[in-house]
Amino acid sequence: MIVPILGNVTYQITLDPTVWIFDDRKIILEEAFSNQETNEEIDEAKLAAERWEKAITTSRQARPPVNKSLTKHERENILKYSYVMPINDFLDYAEIKDGSNTVSLKTETGDVNLTLEELYNSYLLFAIDGQPLKEDGPVHLIFKDGSNKKTPIKGINKIIIN
Secondary structure (H helix, E strand, C coil), rough: CCCCEECEEEECEEEEEEHHHEECCCCEEEHHHHHHHHHHHHHHHHHHHHHHHHHHHHHHHHHCCCCCCCHHHHHHHCCCCCCCEEHHHHHHCEEEEECCCCCEEEEEEEEEEEEEHHHCCCEEEEECCCCCCCCCCCCEEECCCCHHHHHHHEEEEEECCC
């Protein structure tokens, strides 16, 4: 149930999607693709303020944001939704080396090749109804534009940066 990021990176990292359910960065699947036009028109000053706040908070924590404790209501709500995780933070942590521009996704059915830009602009679906993906898992890749939402890339078990 883990997905390593390997290849032309400074740090080879291993993703464990089973713990993302507790990560504050997760996004409810339906919300990830709603109001896409509105999301594109967000004020740049607001985005800069959010990045600044995140940088301050992250420097204090030195680890990814994780829910400290969940109320009973929050625990029940987790099991109601399907979730995606933006992959860009993980790619940044791996520190992709200069000259890299393609990616190979190793899946159960063979390799899928993408550009690095396509990978950066993607989500990893990791839970349906609050449960990890057991069939065709551990993650599915869905482009942020939603173009493959109905037919995601399934069964990804390794990401290799070329």
